[in-house]
Amino acid sequence: MIDLSINTDLTIKILTGFIKTELNRVGFNKTLMGLSGGIDSAVSLYLSVRALGHENVLAVRMPYKASPPDTLEDAQTMIDDLGVQSLTVEITEMVDPLIDLYEDMTKLRAGNIMARMRMIVLYDQSVPFKGLVMGTSNKTEMLLGYSTIFGDSAAALQPIGDLYKTQVRQLAKALGVPDNVIQKAPSADLWAGQTDEGELGFTYAEVDKLLYLLVDQRYRPEACVEEGFDKAFVERVMGLMRRNHFKRVMPPIAKLSQRTIGYDFLYPRDWGT
Amino acid sequence: MIGVMMKIKIALAQFNSKLGDVKANLEKHLELIEEAHKQNADLIIFPELSLTGYVLQDLAYNVALRPHQEDPVFNELFKASKDIDLVVGFVHEDRRHRFYIAAAYLSEGKTSHIHNKVYLPTYGMFDEGRFFAEGDSVRAFDTKFGRVGMLICEDFWHASLPYLLWLDGADILLFSSASPGRGLGESPRLSSSIWVEHTNRAYAGLFTNFVVHANKVGYEDGLNFWGGSTIFNPNGELVIRAPDFESTLAIAEIDLNQLHRSRARLPLLRDERTNVVLRELERILGVK
Structure with missing residues (x-):
């Protein structure tokens, strides 16, 4: 019996404490994030408001011309609901010149360009707003590598990075995220009709259970098959995890000296705070 | 126990340190010590490091x-x-420049005892063995409140060390830790917090001892420290429990006469067959 249920009160207590402490210790009390209208950024937004107060949170909507209008409306509903500061920066005119430059442009490349443009907008806005960029990645997508490196994966903090998508859904309910945001099919909205589950070829509910066994419970892949998971599915997920590991670590530095960053120059990020 | 104070007030300094800033942390220690002294505490215990x-x-x-x-x-x-x-946590550099995670017991302007952490967790999220030397002794020592023993975090995940301190005469076990919270499930408490509390309660009951535990709070990088500092009495009953995650100075009185009552009822210490332990250990280890 695989049970991913979490105590949401305890989770909210730890995560709001984390957000507040990690910002305050480096001299910040504000945060900003992209608000797509999806569940992950919604949960990060609601947690940030609880941690810092609505006046210290900036939600940035960054639609592309192909973004479905209802996601923009859902984001607005949450902005109004929470009373946070907000900004809408359409990225179409910024990304289209680059996308149009190459005839062999693919959907994947264009999607990555959009994700990285949103990163640029957020990091730029972080200066006048005097806030840090909040990450919105969950454990499932981090493990599968379902993200754009230096795009949506770029952030100062990752509050929900140790919660599976299934658990993010549970947390979203407890935080009062609107039902239609929780219910809608997860999508990166990089092109019309794109859904995570369509692209990945399996559902979050399925893969979360498998990841829980493989990662949290340290099951060997063979043991997961014995537990009833399809062999090809287990192999596919193992492959995604392995192949995308580079997105979860810093780029390796070629070691030459007696003391090298990352190998024998080891300090906590929170050094001296 | 003649000549020893029988009722002592213990303060658990459940707080968060500034990472790598000894000067700032010393100031905070002195503040909390003064506060505990104002509230007539006899002993104040700080968390690991x-x-x-x-x-x-x-x-x-x-x-x-x-x-x-x-x-x-x-x-x-x-x-x-x-x-x-005072019991304070620090990095101890010895004369040969080995670095230990240590706890010092200070009283009346002198050091009564220093314990260097014996068990350094170097697995999972822990990497202590990479940076620190292992302590290699465990000793009980005398204080004005009777004989006590100190251990640090992983030290008391190994049953052998509390057991040795018990045999060495410690009636009060002083535990300090910096225990990172982990194991989120449906319970309102993390499984690490539940586990440590069960263990401490078990030592109190099995040894008919007082077990005092001061744990850190706050966040360092992504880790959270859950606090929940406790004191258990020799019946294994909870005397005080500080809240999870909150910085606090939790003060409670313990009555050392409870040792008399618990051990008259339940003579586990009297009946402990140390000769059997020693003989069987020698056999298991092939010493004799």
């Missing part, structure tokens, strides 16, 4: 201290220990 913070990595070598009068940090603590006994 309270003077430095926990996730030190290479910072360990820059924040190491030598607990003698000439050290400006310890000098302040010695002065403070004239009013109230």
Whole structure:
């Protein structure tokens, strides 16, 4: 019996404490994030408001011309609901010149360009707003590598990075995220009709259970098959995890000296705070 | 126990250190010591590495201290220990420049005892063995409240060390830790918090001892420290429990007469067959 249920009160207590402490210790009390209208950024937004107060949170909507209008409306509903500061920066005119430059442009490349443009907008806005960029990645997508490196994966903090998508859904309910945001099919909205589950070829509910066994419970892949998971599915997920590991670590530095960053120059990020 | 105070007030300094800033942490220690003294506490216990913070990595070598009068940090603590006994956590650099995670018991301007952490967790999220030397002894020692023993975090995940302190005469076990919270499920408490509390309760009951535990709170990098400091009495009953995650100075009185009552009822210490333990250990280890 695989049970991913979490105590949401305890989770909210730890995560709001984390957000507040990690910002305050480096001299910040504000945060900003992209608000797509999806569940992950919604949960990060609601947690940030609880941690810092609505006046210290900036939600940035960054639609592309192909973004479905209802996601923009859902984001607005949450902005109004929470009373946070907000900004809408359409990225179409910024990304289209680059996308149009190459005839062999693919959907994947264009999607990555959009994700990285949103990163640029957020990091730029972080200066006048005097806030840090909040990450919105969950454990499932981090493990599968379902993200754009230096795009949506770029952030100062990752509050929900140790919660599976299934658990993010549970947390979203407890935080009062609107039902239609929780219910809608997860999508990166990089092109019309794109859904995570369509692209990945399996559902979050399925893969979360498998990841829980493989990662949290340290099951060997063979043991997961014995537990009833399809062999090809287990192999596919193992492959995604392995192949995308580079997105979860810093780029390796070629070691030459007696003391090298990352190998024998080891300090906590929170050094001296 | 004749000549020993029978009712003592213990303060659990459940707080968060500034990572790698000994000066700032010393100030905080002196504040909490003064506060505990004002509330008539006889003994105040700080968490593991309270003077430095926990996730030190290479910072360990820059924040190491030598607990003698000439050290400006310890000098302040010695002065403070004239009013109230102290247990503080620090990085201990010995004469040969080995670095230990240590706890010092200070009383009346002197060091009564230093314990160097024996078990350094180096697995999962822990990497202590990479940066620190292992302590290699465990000793009970005498205080004005009777004989006590100190252990640090992973030390008391191994049953052998509390057991040795018990046999060495410790009636009060003083545990300090920087325990990172982990194991989120449906329970309103993390499984690490539940596990440590069960263990401490078990030691109190099995040894008919007082078990005092001060744990850190706050966040370091992504880790949370859950607090929940406790005191259990020799019946295994909870005397005080500080809240999870909150900075607090939790003060409770313990009655050392409880040792008499518990051990008259349940003579586990009297009946402990140390000769059997020794003989079987020698057999298991092939010593004889």
